Amino acid sequence: MIKDKLDKILLKVQKPSRYIGGEVNSVIKDKSKVDLRYAFCFPDTYDIGMSHLGMKILYSLKNSKPNYWCERVFMPLPDMEEAMRENDIPLYGLESLDPIKDFDFIGFTLQYELCYTNVLSMLDLAGLPVYSKDRKDLFPIVMGGGPCVCNAEPIADFFDLFVLGEGEEVNLELMELALSFKKNGGTKQEFLEKAAQIEGVYVPSLYEVSYNDDGTVSDITPKCGAPAKVKKRIIADFDSVYSPDNFVVPFTQIVHDRSVVEVLRGCIRGCRFCQAGFIYRPFREKSKKTIVEQVKNLTESTGYDEVSLCSLSTSDYSDIEGLLCDITDYTDAKGVNLSLPSLRIDNFSDEVVKKIKSVRQSGLTFAPEAGSQRLRDVINKNITEDDIMKSCKIAFEGGYSSVKLYFMLGLPTETLDDIAAIKTLADKIIDIYYTVERHSKRGISISISLSTFIPKPFTPFEFEPQATKEQIDERQKYLLDIVRSKGGKRIDVSWSHYETTILEAVFARGDRRVSAVIYDAWKNGCKLDGWNEYFKPEIWDQAFINTGIDKTFYANRARSYDEIAPWDHMDMLFTKEFLIEENKKAHDEKTTPHCREKCAGCGINKCLGKACFNYGK
Amino acid sequence: MENNTTAIRIFFSKTGRAKYISALDLINCIQRALRRTDIPVWHTQGFNPHTYVNINLPLSLGTEGVKESMDIKLTENMSFSDVKDKLNAVLPADIKVTEVAQPVKKHTEIEKSVYGIVIKCNMDKLKEFLNLPAIEVEKKTKRGISTVDLKPHITVEDITDDRFVLYLPSGCDFTINPSLLFDAYEKYSGEEIEKIDIVRNKILCKDGTEFE
Numbered sequence: 001m002i003k004d005k006l007d008k009i010l011l012k013v014q015k016p017s018r019y020i021g022g023e024v025n026s027v028i029k030d031k032s033k034v035d036l037r038y039a040f041c042f043p044d045t046y047d048i049g050m051s052h053l054g055m056k057i058l059y060s061l062k063n064s065k066p067n068y069w070c071e072r073v074f075m076p077l078p079d080m081e082e083a084m085r086e087n088d089i090p091l092y093g094l095e096s097l098d099p100i101k102d103f104d105f106i107g108f109t110l111q112y113e114l115c116y117t118n119v120l121s122m123l124d125l126a127g128l129p130v131y132s133k134d135r136k137d138l139f140p141i142v143m144g145g146g147p148c149v150c151n152a153e154p155i156a157d158f159f160d161l162f163v164l165g166e167g168e169e170v171n172l173e174l175m176e177l178a179l180s181f182k183k184n185g186g187t188k189q190e191f192l193e194k195a196a197q198i199e200g201v202y203v204p205s206l207y208e209v210s211y212n213d214d215g216t217v218s219d220i221t222p223k224c225g226a227p228a229k230v231k232k233r234i235i236a237d238f239d240s241v242y243s244p245d246n247f248v249v250p251f252t253q254i255v256h257d258r259s260v261v262e263v264l265r266g267c268i269r270g271c272r273f274c275q276a277g278f279i280y281r282p283f284r285e286k287s288k289k290t291i292v293e294q295v296k297n298l299t300e301s302t303g304y305d306e307v308s309l310c311s312l313s314t315s316d317y318s319d320i321e322g323l324l325c326d327i328t329d330y331t332d333a334k335g336v337n338l339s340l341p342s343l344r345i346d347n348f349s350d351e352v353v354k355k356i357k358s359v360r361q362s363g364l365t366f367a368p369e370a371g372s373q374r375l376r377d378v379i380n381k382n383i384t385e386d387d388i389m390k391s392c393k394i395a396f397e398g399g400y401s402s403v404k405l406y407f408m409l410g411l412p413t414e415t416l417d418d419i420a421a422i423k424t425l426a427d428k429i430i431d432i433y434y435t436v437e438r439h440s441k442r443g444i445s446i447s448i449s450l451s452t453f454i455p456k457p458f459t460p461f462e463f464e465p466q467a468t469k470e471q472i473d474e475r476q477k478y479l480l481d482i483v484r485s486k487g488g489k490r491i492d493v494s495w496s497h498y499e500t501t502i503l504e505a506v507f508a509r510g511d512r513r514v515s516a517v518i519y520d521a522w523k524n525g526c527k528l529d530g531w532n533e534y535f536k537p538e539i540w541d542q543a544f545i546n547t548g549i550d551k552t553f554y555a556n557r558a559r560s561y562d563e564i565a566p567w568d569h570m571d572m573l574f575t576k577e578f579l580i581e582e583n584k585k586a587h588d589e590k591t592t593p594h595c596r597e598k599c600a601g602c603g604i605n606k607c608l609g610k611a612c613f614n615y616g617k
Numbered sequence: 618m619e620n621n622t623t624a625i626r627i628f629f630s631k632t633g634r635a636k637y638i639s640a641l642d643l644i645n646c647i648q649r650a651l652r653r654t655d656i657p658v659w660h661t662q663g664f665n666p667h668t669y670v671n672i673n674l675p676l677s678l679g680t681e682g683v684k685e686s687m688d689i690k691l692t693e694n695m696s697f698s699d700v701k702d703k704l705n706a707v708l709p710a711d712i713k714v715t716e717v718a719q720p721v722k723k724h725t726e727i728e729k730s731v732y733g734i735v736i737k738c739n740m741d742k743l744k745e746f747l748n749l750p751a752i753e754v755e756k757k758t759k760r761g762i763s764t765v766d767l768k769p770h771i772t773v774e775d776i777t778d779d780r781f782v783l784y785l786p787s788g789c790d791f792t793i794n795p796s797l798l799f800d801a802y803e804k805y806s807g808e809e810i811e812k813i814d815i816v817r818n819k820i821l822c823k824d825g826t827e828f829e
Contacts, residue, residue: 008812010637011679011796017642022634024650024709249649251642251709303649303707305667335666 002089002097009083017251018046019080021094024249025301027063027070028095035182036175038062038070039093039100039140041108043118044530046074050248051256053310054146055109058167060244068175071095071103072248075118075527078534081125091126101126104178106140107171108159110148113507114500114530116155119144120522123158130519132160132205138181138188143174149202150232150279151457151567154507154514156204161192163200164570165232166265168242170200196226200233207569209512215553217511217564229571234607238265238284243294246301258306258339259298263291263323267312268595272380272586273369273408275456276312278579279572281604282612283595285317292326299336307331308339315340316596364395367406370414371421377589378413380460380582385425392429396436402445403429409475409495410453410467412586419475422448423482426491443490448483450476450495454505457567460582463559466505468552469498499537500529505555511566514554516547574602622659622690625700626673626720626829632681632816635711640675646709647687653707656700659690673724673828674787674820677794680732682817686828688720721829722822730787731819732795735780737811738802746802747773754801756793767798787820 010016031037040059042049049055055072062070071093076084084091090099100106106126108119120130123142129135132142144152145163152162163170174195181191196203206226212218222228235241247259266283267276286294295307309327317323324338331338368388370376376383392403407422426446433444452472455464467475476495483491506514521543528534544551559565561580568576578601585592592600596613599605605612631638638646648668651658660666671688691700697717704714736743746752752767770793772784785793795815803810820828 004812015639016637016678017639020634020637022709022711024646024707028710249646251638251646253642253645300653303652305652335660 002092002099005087005089006097009080009087009089013080013083014077015252018050018074019076019094021072021097023251024303025246026072026095026248027059029063029069031069031096031098033067034069035067035179036069036105037093037103038068038105038107038175039073039103040070041073041100041106041119041122042075043108043110043115043122044075044528045077046250047252047254049074050250050254052109052111053260053262054111054167056244056247056260057242057262058109058171059248060246061168061242062171062175064242065172065175069095071100073100073106073122075115075122076125078528081121084125091122099126101128101140104139104141104182105175106142108142108144108146110144110146110152110155112530113148113154113504116507116518117522117527117529119155119158120519121527130158130522132158135160136188138186138191139178141174141178141188141191145171147275147279150275150570150572151508151510151565152202152204153209153512153566154510154518156512157515159204160188161195162202162204163233164202164230165200165572166235167233168235170198170233173198174201193224193226196224199231202230202570204512209566211511211513217566217568220564220566220569222569229569231571232279232573234282234573235265235284236608239286239290243290245294245297247298249302249304256308257304258308258337259295259302259304260308260310261291261294261298262286262310263314263317264311268316269313269382270380270582270592270594270600271369272378272460272582273411273453273456275459278458278574278602280312281572281574281602282608283316288319288323288326291323292330295327296330299331299334305335306337306339308341310341316594364392364400364402365404365406366391368425369406369408370411370418371407371423371425372418374589375411375414375418375421377591378586379411380586380591382591382594385428388425389428389432392432393436396433396444401433401442402447404447404449405429406449406451408453409450409472412453412461412464413589414467414475416475416478419479420482422479423491426483430490445490445492447492447494448479450479450493452496452498452501454501454508456508457565458570458572458579460579460586462509462565462579463561463583465558466502466555468556469502472498497532497535499540500535502551502555503529503540506551509566510554513549517543517549520546573607574604578602622692623694624688624690624720625697626686626688626718627700627704627714628684628686628716628718629708629712629714630681630683631676631685631712632683633711635709636676636679636681638712639678640672643675644670644672646712650704650707650709651689654703656689656695656703657691657693659692671724674727674730676817677796680795680815680817684715684819685817686820688724718829724828725789726822726824727788727820727828728786728823729821730785730817731821732783732785733780733816733818734783734795735814735816737779737813739806739808740778742806742808743802744776746805747771749805752798752801754797756797765793767793767801771798782818784821 042055059070062068073093092099123130142160144159145167149162149164192203195201196206206223208221210219264285266281268283269277271277369381430444455461455466483493521540524539526536526539647670651668659669661669669690673686676682701714701717753764755762756765770786774782822828
């Protein structure tokens, strides 16, 4: 039994409680009484995966069916993985401690590209072949979901199927189909062909991809009746979408150790670099009543003393102040903290500051993304310097004295003038600080965090090259020099590593041939690539050499508008023409108003059968 | 501030999967469990008020306990059986409240833990080890690493071919963690213990009576 073997190793690994289950609200069922068993895998550690809202929703949803049992599975850290391999412990579900290779479904949520080697590690640790073609039996069905599925080509060979878009309905439809196969029999091929008929299901083995001599895709051909385009699933009636009324409460501290309530999906902003802003369209909100009720339910069932609202750009909720009033009426009375992680600069009102001030005070974080107004217009980050200054002033008056600013380097059309503008902006924020009477004696500290822009599919910048390492190095150095030359003491600059960034860029826009690199790197020991301490750039470099794959072809190459993209058979319900128009406007330095102000004509409203907003007035 | 509060002692078992919950995580777990109930608990009155929970003698990681205890304070009356039932309804599966009572002794009176050991290893070798004139081990203390002779501090009773009762000092002044002894045995014998279950069955006070 796995439990006995675990008892032998758990005291030798760090934080053993994350490997043994048994938490409050974890779901235990009698396995002789369930029809389907689902291993919900988060391809990163427990501490990260347990913080993820999507997993909580789908876990509870599946378990709400008495005849389905869904369990949680995470990526063990190297100390645990080693101990498991030494003691012949296959990857197991945290609820039953049974090996997941005996389950009916193994589902991975694919939240970011750097988790791909973890998927292979977990399949291997489960005792399964990593390539779909080598898993001959129908069960377990290995499936993937999450934002990376909008271009899953680099990992297509490892999966039996993917679900595109929101999972609440399509997961259950797939499980129903699997149940009928379990009862009536059928092969893996028969199942996959049937599954491909479900809207939102992508079966990669039913598509033939061919290439031109220059390496670009020439054709993507569906087989066996699979649809030419896989349509993303969305939940039209978002207010009544399934939402869990309890969460598994971990014993050990995790990254986001609190309850989380989703308030809206989609984003009205249309920032041109932001994949989430496009792929989660259309914009939909939950009603105040629903949100407040969920805050109450979760607080009572988990015992957490903190609740956070989750969405893209939370302050775009149509009645954010009313919502915060209603929530704080409850949370204040209960002594529960409310946190709002995703606020935009421009609608950062006095009222909102007061509300989050009643929450424990920490630093403020803003993401202007670009230093100059010109470049902010290019990326359609529709905020002005005035907005930033106004918000900072409000925050400083509210007692804040540290500000974190996020910027991207390597944005399309970026010049050194745009880089210099980052420092100018920071200087102006410092000046504002000293105009505020209540400033503290310690003074202000500003930290500038630089990431490297990664062009992503289904954004207006999907055609753009990523800046090269030389370009990024030059721009970083330029900024550091001007920060250090004067007034640098109050400004701290940090940046991301180019090595992981370019990997992410290759996977984001890669085609099926890229899977060879992922396999080779994993075989040679790469995993947990998102963790600095485990990332092995030299093995990745070697993997590109071994497989003859040129990373610059995927990362640093500009695409023409008429090139067939590896993800062109995915239909995210808005048009490619819209992306092309937005790309042209970016190069013309023209902005697009947000969706609530004026419809930008992306085409998403077709799936709603009406306009996204009431433009009547 | 503490005027109208009543201290109560909650006895509980922590077994099975729960033996991997660290002492610190256990406090967090209990505080959250209390928040899932309407038990009128007293909160510390500092800048960041939190639910007052005192674990009288933390259990080391990997050890089960059948009569562990913690103290909380009530701000209003609630019957002991209500507290017990309400907590049991919300605790994780492997933590169970067995009894709620008025505290009789202070936790500073605690002196010893009584463990039940079930072990799979070379028993003759283990007996030989336990009969050594001295068992010197390195022990981490607040002041660094020092060498301690465990021998005068341990008492072994009722030894059979797979189990025995072990008394070890526990408390504010001096504590010996059972793993210290078994690690020393593995070092001495060169053998890896195949399987071991350690359960704390009792906590004894300086006057020899049970902690209650």
